[in-house]
Amino acid sequence: AAPGPMGGRPEGSYLRSLARTTALAMYRSSEDLAALSDRGRLLERFLQLTCRKLYLKDEDTPLPSRSARALEKASVPVVEVPGSGHGLMEDNPAAFYAAIDTFLKAP
Numbered sequence: 001a002a003p004g005p006m007g008g009r010p011e012g013s014y015l016r017s018l019a020r021t022t023a024l025a026m027y028r029s030s031e032d033l034a035a036l037s038d039r040g041r042l043l044e045r046f047l048q049l050t051c052r053k054l055y056l057k058d059e060d061t062p063l064p065s066r067s068a069r070a071l072e073k074a075s076v077p078v079v080e081v082p083g084s085g086h087g088l089m090e091d092n093p094a095a096f097y098a099a100i101d102t103f104l105k106a107p
Contacts (some may be wrong), residue, residue: 015087043067046075054103058084062096077103 018026036042046053047070055071055078057063061079063071071078079099086093 040066043070047071047076052099052103054079056081056088056099058086058088059093060085079103 053076089096
């Protein structure tokens with residue numbers, strides 16, 4: 001059988017929260033995010049932030065080579081949270097918060 005929406009992981013509160021919302025609310029909340037992503041502007045906005053940055057990614061989704069190159073060029077560390085899908089901090093909270101802790105403690 002094909003994996004479910006959580007990539008074979010147990011359903012977490014992320015998926016349960018999606019079940020409690022309406023299709024219209026999800027559409028409206030993600031419309032700008034999707035438009036930015038489709039136009040390739042989401043990563044650009046992230047890279048324009050003037051603070052230190054950390055890019056956390058899930059295990060299920062490969063990072064597009066264009067994004068990987070841009071993050072590397074900007075010296076943004078990329079950390080994959082093992083055993084995670086879209087709900088990074090719910091799928092593996094220990095690894096998620098350890099990555100952030102390590103980043104924040106780095107000089």
